Amino acid sequence: MHFLLIMVAMPSLDVQNPEMPDLQFVVFVSALCTADLTAINVSQELRQTIFDRCWTLLHTEAPPTNTQERVLDLRGGTELTLDACAATIRSLLLDADITTLVWDHPVSAARMNSTPEALPLIDRLGQLYPDRPMVVDPPSHPPPGSNPEP
Numbered sequence: 001m002h003f004l005l006i007m008v009a010m011p012s013l014d015v016q017n018p019e020m021p022d023l024q025f026v027v028f029v030s031a032l033c034t035a036d037l038t039a040i041n042v043s044q045e046l047r048q049t050i051f052d053r054c055w056t057l058l059h060t061e062a063p064p065t066n067t068q069e070r071v072l073d074l075r076g077g078t079e080l081t082l083d084a085c086a087a088t089i090r091s092l093l094l095d096a097d098i099t100t101l102v103w104d105h106p107v108s109a110a111r112m113n114s115t116p117e118a119l120p121l122i123d124r125l126g127q128l129y130p131d132r133p134m135v136v137d138p139p140s141h142p143p144p145g146s147n148p149e150p
Contacts, residue, residue, distance in 0.1 A: 010039075013101040015093045022086040023074065029089050030054055030072045032103060040103035042093070050092050054085045 018025045032040065033047035040047075051070060055063040058077050064070055074082060093101070 010102050010104045012103075015090055015099055015101065022082055026054065026074065026082060026085045026089065027072065029101070030085075032101065034067065034070045036067075037103050040101070042096075042098060042101065046092065046096055050089055053088045053092065057081055057084050057088065 013028070018028075020028070030051055033042070033051045042050075051072070052063045054072055058072065058074065058081060072085075074085070077085075093099075
């Protein structure tokens with residue numbers, strides 16, 4: 001008798017080797033830190049600390065407390081600021097013995113309608129790719145046997 005074991009991998013990111021530019025790494029991790037994720041291997045306190053420290057590198061005022069305003073805008077920063085944010089994130093995660101970020105989030109419903117200007121492009125893309133993509137979502141989030149909780 002043969003058994004087939006299928007594991008549904010949760011999204012993950014290697015902190016030291018994320019295989020993305022630092023700008024993308026900082027924006028991505030800061031988004032994870034401010035997202036309302038319940039299944040992530042970083043405590044809420046550490047997520048807040050990461051965001052607040054990166055915010056402080058970019059601004060003179062205190063970090064916002066309103067969750068809608070907790071977004072890092074790196075456009076006003078320099079390369080040195082970006083390097084400092086990336087180093088801060090890595091340092092805080094490694095101090096907490098987190099070498100890989102692991103999270104899970106169910107697929108969200110679309111929140112915005114397309115603008116009228118975009119509809120012709122969407123229609124043309126629909127003609128190019130008429131078949132719906134074969135996407136299989138796991139039946140439950142997080143997958144059984146995984147433990148992304150901090």
